[in-house]
Amino acid sequence: MGNYRQIRLLGLIVRQKIRKNRTWPVDIKFSHHAKRRAKLYKIPESAISGILGGKDFAQGNQEIIENVEGFKYPLKIVIAVENDIITVKTNYPLRKGRKG
Numbered sequence: 001m002g003n004y005r006q007i008r009l010l011g012l013i014v015r016q017k018i019r020k021n022r023t024w025p026v027d028i029k030f031s032h033h034a035k036r037r038a039k040l041y042k043i044p045e046s047a048i049s050g051i052l053g054g055k056d057f058a059q060g061n062q063e064i065i066e067n068v069e070g071f072k073y074p075l076k077i078v079i080a081v082e083n084d085i086i087t088v089k090t091n092y093p094l095r096k097g098r099k100g
Contacts, residue, residue: 027085028052034088041092048077048091057081065094 028049030038038045051066057079064077073093080087 028088029085030088031090034090037090037092043071043075043091043093047075048088051075051077052079052086052088057086061089 030045047068059081062079062081065074067074071093073095075091076094077091078089080089
């Protein structure tokens with residue numbers, strides 16, 4: 001999908017896509033549902049952005065399950081990727097653990 005580099009912008013980590021000496025940011029947007037789940041489970045948006053900022057994603061829907069320090073259970077994050085825009089659909093602690 002290309003090379004990325006991370007930059008810090010207004011306190012958030014943003015990825016920039018690098019192609020032929022040109023860079024443009026990869027936007028991370030949160031749906032209303034994702035914002036409500038994050039508030040309910042006390043998941044900071046910075047933690048989600050940090051998880052998503054260091055990965056390369058193909059177009060389409062993706063599920064990410066990752067252990068995060070400070071949480072008893074791994075976090076499950078469901079995203080949609082379209083034209084270098086990552087939309088977080090939902091996020092919550094996965095109480096059943098990792099899928100095999």
